[in-house]
Amino acid sequence: AQITVTELQSPYSFVNDPIEKGYFISSVNGEAETADNNGFITKLDPHGKLLNLKFIQGGKGNVTLHAPKGMAVVEHVLYVADLDTLRGFDTTTGKPVLALTIRSPTTTQPMLPQASLSDVTFDGKGHLYCSDQKANTIYRVDLATQTFSVLVTDRALAGPSGLVVHPKSGQIIAVSWDKGKISEVSPEGVVTELFSNGFFSSRFQNLRGVDFDRWGNMYVSDFTTGKVWRMSWDKRFQVIAEFLPSPGDLSIDRANNLILVPYEFAHAAEMNGLETPSDGKLKQEKRTLADYGFIPPPPKPAAEGPAKK
Template sequence: MTRSSIIALVAIGGALSACNAQSDVQGEESDVPSQVSQTAAVRYSGFSEPERVLYDAARDRYLVSNVNGETAAKDGNGFISVLSPDGSISDLEWIKGGEAGVTLHAPKGLAIAGGVLYVADIDVVRKFDAETGKAMGQIDVPGSTFLNGLTAAGDGRLYLSDSGPPLGFLDGYGTEAVYVIEGDEVQLLAEGPLGRPTSLQPTQGGVIVASFGANEVFEIDGQGNKGKVSQLPAGGLAGIVKHGPWLYATSWQASAIFRGKLGEPFEVAAGDLVAPSDLGYDSKRGRLIVPCFTENTVDVLELQ
């Protein structure tokens, strides 16, 4: 997907304001706080197309991938930022393409497992020391064209999505896929059509997938079979996180975050968001951390 096609997609959602939650949802009661604050508790700015936020619980910090250019260009200028939960930016360019032996083009999905930071970067997964940021090599993913979502399961396995060639929004894609990575070995779990799989959340036996080219959130089991499905009110789903029984999915088309349970209806939890991308969840503070791709901001929304 080119930058121009991304901006065109944002327009589908209608008139947009700053990346800022403006609405609450009154949903079913739960022991787990599930409503989203109406306004950002903290806003970070100064990024360059922030695509993914990962909460690094071991170090109590937020990591942000910055595409910094065309989303599929091998231009060598992508970078990873480090944010403090107190609202400050610890290091805007902690890991930067072209410096200290680092190759990083258009980083998207982030995951940490076994002290290693894994980064989805177009057609490879790059590895860095999660403490120092030192480059540790890469994992090739043959045949991939637009690696996107990345998540770590409790057993150390990684799940990785390939959204397909970046040629448009609703075109057919031959490389749509979800992979499992164990060690440095990549195995195909499921392949398209999958509605342009983007963000991923691990389950006990598989993974939950958000689709950018459709309005579906669905589960894939350990054998690659599609299970429970939720049809959301709008598509362009770019991020998904889990908090208790609730799933939160960002939608570019609706300029919103949807909330729901897999296999059940979803509803708007926060609106008036500009290009909300692959959000993170701060489990220590009960926060959604939302990167706004075209606004170059990251917003912190409290769960109440």
């Protein structure tokens, strides 16, 4: 099953609602760092059909929403990273229920007093984690007290963009925008490098999204190279889709085994069925969105023939 959603405006993140079974897509709509109060969030029904293009809209009613980026659904609240503020909205009504302003650690980086949040993820234990790409910082938010603290500030994070909590270990996985590396962060804030580009090989460029399927495979999106990678539990890498137009903050609907990918520059998003684990034999052809008619297929290499004089 493959469903494409259009009419979005610089979509950043695409998540599912495990309770109500619908889906949400955030649209920055304009400059990614500008407080212009014109961002919006689209709501889809459980079958991926459009319910409301602007279910939550900055400037309408009493909603403030500037440039919504990463999102996480916890029970009946949709949490959204919006510049320096973590916002919460009721998943049924769209009404705001939380606005928590985050301040970056000014002591270490005096030039960055304002946070700029990229992603948000839930640990299943009452905490949200938010990434601040520019400040190399991950914040922990306590939902019970609605307060935040700095979990870690570390240059080794190299511009942390997408975040996810490992469903089995509880460790935080952070993917790097600046250097294309993947790090693991403990709940105590200890950073361990999982994968990085070698001196002679650069597998990843600018990583934006990360999530796990129900079997423990990890998926990452490389915004610049247009690829989605799968890393199996035994650390084998495979490109599962390529030639994608700016794949953003992807996520996995684990219950339905779907991958949800926004395409920022194409102003669109899509959901696709994932393969279930097989016998380990790779398919001959890598799947691309051209198979579904969303983008034109890549040019075929010219057939070998006699060289022209």
